[in-house]
Amino acid sequence: MAVTAPDTPAPQTVDQPSRPRRRWRAPLLRLALAAASGFVCYLSFAPRDLWWLMPIGFAGFGLVLHGRRLWGGLGYGFVFGLAFFLPLLTWLEDFLGVQFGPWPWLALSAALAAYLGVGGALCTLVARLPGAPVWMAALIIATETPRTWWPLGGFPWGRVAFSQPEGAFLPLASVGGAPLVGFAVVLTGFGLAALVRRVLRLRRDRSWRPLAVPAAAVVLPVAAGLALWPTIGTGADGGNSDSSGSLTVATVQGNAPNVGLGLLNEAGTLRANHLLQNEQLAQEIRSGAIPKPDLVVWPETATRVRGTDPVIDNAVAELGTPALIGAIYWPPGGRVQNSEIVWDPRTGAGERYSKQELVPFAEYVPARAIASWVTPFVDDTSDMAPGTSTAVLDIAGTRVATPICYEIAYDHVSRDAVDAGAKLIVLPTNNAWFGKSEMSYQQLAMARLRAVEHSRAVVVSSTSGVSAFVQPDGTVTRSTEEFTAASLVGRVPLRDTTTLSDRLGASVEYGLIGIALVAVAIGAARTRRTRAEDRRTTVAE
Template sequence: MAVTVADPEPGAPHETTSKRRKRPRFSRAWLVRLVAAGATGYLYYLSFAPRPLWWLAPIAFAGFALVLRGRSLRGAFGYGFVYGVAFFLALLVWLQDFLGREFGPWPWLGLSCALSLYFGLAGVLIRVVSRLPLAPLWGALVFVALETPRAWFPLGGFPWGRVAFSQPEGAYLSLASVGGAPLVGLAVVLSGFGLAALAARWWEQRKLRDRRLIAPLVLTFLPVVAGLAVWPTVATGAQDGSLTVAAVQGNAPDIGIALEGQRDVLRQNHLAESAKLLGQIQAGKVPKPDLLVWPETATAVDGDDPAVDQMVNSYGVPAIIGALYRLPDGTAQNSAIVWDPKTGQGQRYAKQQLVPFGEYVPARDIARLVTPFVDDTADMRTGDGSNAALSVAGTKVGVFICYETAFDYPAREATADGGELLVVPTNNAWYGPGEMSYQQLAMSRLRAVEHSRAVVVSATSGVSALVAPDGTITSSTGLFTADALVGRMPLRTQTTLSDRLGAWTEYGLLALAIAGVAGGFVLRFRTRRASAGTTSGDAAG
């Protein structure tokens, strides 16, 4: 006689031992979800510069949330990891231009996979908080909170690809003036997760007039409405006069890491382009600047430098010169130096956040096993944060250098130190003609709104740009061309709410995320305990 087996799920068909069929271990649904995770990760990448497709980011997060819906913790980790791999492999492909063929794809693949572990962990924790009220909000908090440890580890932190960096324009950008990059990121992810909850709820009910649609509807559109409402408060006018700034882009050969041995070429290119610009100024074709800016490590400085002295003296105005500065003990610092036409070298800001393997070698003994150039690369010395705002041209100019744009604290310190204008010397010639320079420029545009300051991006080989306090690019150069930009930049003194809150916004969101995860685990424990108690009662009955 056939024995009837209890339904594993309500509504599932009955089976008998005689008719029981072998079920496949995995259904095809997991493959569909895997492909969807990769596709939405790539869609997230497409929201980044140089494409002006900022609105793709919340759509990508909506797709990610739908992939995670109903998954186990292990499955959520896997899908989150795949989402991250698809995103980072596309975003960081410029690493191949930097390292060249001799290194192969392994550094690019390794870094992409390491960063994707954060996305896998995000998938797990998003599932943990998925049963809490207003689950999309808690999920968004979790995802953005994990960007904080990513700025610490690995290799001293690598925050490239933060959600906010996909928003150099559009509805959400204004929120940077309120809560900086963390609040912008939260708004984007919340819209996406809210949209996913809205779609899922509607699909379950198939009713447009269901009250249960109200909460996800609000969570989807509230960040957009908030961003649009804040835009009128984003000011761009001068508050302490203005400054005519010239940014010189001398250009560099596109040879990746081999550029290390071409410092004399960089120096001569910038001297030549400066001379060309001076000729245009003297001919009346270009207005005379109040301040001249050279990009990151455009020259090396070891004591006096008569050639730069003469160049600055010819202009008759002060300059900020990006230089590899040699200290008395022989070590070097990546610096921005005030250069006066009469007195020469003055105040100096030294880069605090150094590029791993480019400006220092972490875990040198281990790196030596896999990296052939370790013994030829000396570690630079980090700056101590002093002179974040340099006194020059009758005002204070805040400086942060290249890679520091990806971190919140250097621009915050430059503004807090009194900077009325922000200058970002950068050298992206290492990374080829790909998207890296555009990605970094997007970060500078975000910093402009975050601190209500105009920004001068001075790049060795592009993209150099003059950015208004609302993030608008007023002029820019192309990649791998010798060029110069001259423009009138407003000087501003007003601080934003983001400046006043500082890192408390980030830490506050992190604390909320931790509280949400704790609440999610408590709820899961109680649910399982209640379920186990019910099962025991049924068995006893």
């Protein structure tokens, strides 16, 4: 009689359930590193003095991109960008508030992150070329140029260079402006990532030669910046106000209510506050408590001007010195503009400059029909008219650059003014829109970079702070607190020096774009050739 053996259960492999987990572990770790690296980049921005974190953030991003293909680079780059821009731009919520909700902040952050996603994807095409950190850095900085065009008419906030108002890389601004500073920072970061990978492979390869290129990518940008520091001048070398070539400048910070977008309804309060602070300044001048300034600066949109304005005439006459008055201005027969007006104590209003680069959702509403889906607020607003002239005015015997607020983020505004003979940069701004956020300090960091880029002192005049005096080497000598009424008075140097950055102009920026495009073309051709060879090898086998 045959005996049937009992069924034997199939042997179970203990490792099987863990294989899917292991398969996802590496992508999840890369996602986490991409997000952490983006956040580290955010931490490098003002008000923190942590400029050295930016190359570390890009080093982490470089490690994430190693060995990735196009779509992987796109996804990881987008995550990196989101972790960077979301915290950097939280001040948009202070500005827009409940009227708009979080959607503009989220949408703008996502749009800007998409540029870093594209940059990450293209980096995967050049990562295997000799000298890869150079081409990858050029690609990342190249993505900053279209950000000045789109979305919302351009939004250059958060450029890599704006994290460097001090430190080793800042002097490079005098040679190649913001593009060169950003390139040097990202090159250092990607070089550091390559160096880490090569050191980890050193035990296997037993050769020091592969360390040379990544080590150079780390050391040379830092060494170049440090070597340039002695060339950054700060003394007066021009001007005709007196023999020393300097001006005594006063700022009027009248303060404003912290109500975000509600500031649209507080024009009367802004005007009254600045008239009051102007009167206090005039009393201190008359009493001899402070020296009589050569120039007084009111901040952006501190008052409204339609035609003649006897009240402002009297306020400037009390000062007894020329003033730059920041005003919402209605030109005869034209649309309203955001302007800086030269106001003489005897003859009144004269020459003016009107803002060219307008702020979306504050001075104009982009895609108005779409914006109306989010909020009915747009139905009660009209768009300002942008100015068309160069941001330079003649006042107090001096040619002065007058970029207004947001325009300090655009290379061409200050550069065109300095090319037109400006010896001093004055930055009137109204930061009361953004509450007690990091925005004012981020903007001050841009002003410090521009000071070195153009070898000019910068006077920041804000409605509610931060007002500041910035020396041509980027040093802040005096500043105010936020949401306080105050005045600053001090001497600033006037300079005629033309930096190499001003002589080169936009050629550095477009040169980096050209390098990036050539590298992508070579990398893409090499990738296609490699894949074709792999397919032929597979068929032959």
